[in-house]
Amino acid sequence: MAEHRGTERWWTARWWTDRLDRCWNWAPWTGAAAALRAGLALVSPTDCVGCTAPDTVLCPRCRGAVRAATVRPFRAEDAAEALPLLDDGVPLPAVAAGTYRDELAAALLAFKNTQRIGLAGVLGPALAGALQAAAPLAGTAVPVLVVPVPSTAAAQARRGYAPVAVLLRWVSRRGLLPPQFHVAPVLRVAGVPFLRTVGQKSVGQKSRGRRARARGASRLELRRSLCLGKGLELRGRVCVVVDDVLTTGATAAAAWRALESAGAHVAAVVVVAATPAPRGTAATPVPRADPERRFR
Numbered sequence: 001m002a003e004h005r006g007t008e009r010w011w012t013a014r015w016w017t018d019r020l021d022r023c024w025n026w027a028p029w030t031g032a033a034a035a036l037r038a039g040l041a042l043v044s045p046t047d048c049v050g051c052t053a054p055d056t057v058l059c060p061r062c063r064g065a066v067r068a069a070t071v072r073p074f075r076a077e078d079a080a081e082a083l084p085l086l087d088d089g090v091p092l093p094a095v096a097a098g099t100y101r102d103e104l105a106a107a108l109l110a111f112k113n114t115q116r117i118g119l120a121g122v123l124g125p126a127l128a129g130a131l132q133a134a135a136p137l138a139g140t141a142v143p144v145l146v147v148p149v150p151s152t153a154a155a156q157a158r159r160g161y162a163p164v165a166v167l168l169r170w171v172s173r174r175g176l177l178p179p180q181f182h183v184a185p186v187l188r189v190a191g192v193p194f195l196r197t198v199g200q201k202s203v204g205q206k207s208r209g210r211r212a213r214a215r216g217a218s219r220l221e222l223r224r225s226l227c228l229g230k231g232l233e234l235r236g237r238v239c240v241v242v243d244d245v246l247t248t249g250a251t252a253a254a255a256w257r258a259l260e261s262a263g264a265h266v267a268a269v270v271v272v273a274a275t276p277a278p279r280g281t282a283a284t285p286v287p288r289a290d291p292e293r294r295f296r
Helices: 015-024 027-043 060-069 102-113 117-138 153-159 163-173 210-221 250-261
Strands: 094-099 144-148 181-183 187-191 196-198 201-203 224-228 238-246 265-274
Touching: 060 094, 060 102, 060 117, 094 117, 102 117, 102 238, 102 265, 117 144, 117 163, 117 181, 117 238, 117 265, 144 163, 163 181, 163 238, 187 250, 224 250, 238 250, 250 265
Parallel strands: 094 265, 144 181, 144 238, 238 265
Antiparallel strands: 187 224, 196 201
16 A cells, blocks of 8 residues: 555545544444443533534534535635735635635634633544645655644633644644654744724634635734744754645735745645635645755
């Protein structure tokens, strides 16, 4: 099987999706997990985040819907107006596992905002598939640094964890990263949360229309900047930025600026979900990248 990996296209190759399925349905722990969930349901009742079915965080139907929605990663940069333009005038490539809607959106929101950290077992395979699909965009560089977008200190204190870091840890511990990929949390937040105030309410990017997001992107990105931590030399290194959701791409652009200013080459952005592309724009599979292409 290994000899075919270099010749198959990612959307027809089954080696990585088979591996994800084995991890998803690993027999030794499914029975114990079911018994544990039953016990917890008696102590702390919960509802499915997708359909409100009782006694489960994500029911089998909604779990299957998330899996089906993320089985074919796609290029998502056309819907992100604030992504930086590369030398040839095209936006920075972005690969999404799925579209931000329905059960996938509900699972992501619950994972981020209601401490349903167990949903990492549902969202982790989706992120792993997107990272595998994005691997050709990094060319032949070894290693490739996988750089998570960090949470603000306030958000991490409120949640108790950093969602993107948790998902990457889930993927890495199960050996689902592409062989040349290595997680490198080199970014930190310098600024205030990525929100703007309208009257007495704060409105997030995902609640706004596409045109409104485009008009406000430049102003919003000034409210939250990303900078580099200390300790890792980035000059000449190839990086892939990872976030949970792609909306305008302003956060990814801030990460791109911070990394490029240190001499790194950002090959792509990878996310679990991207907001829908403009009407009439079809999602496209991830093409093979030119190994000699350079990013500035």
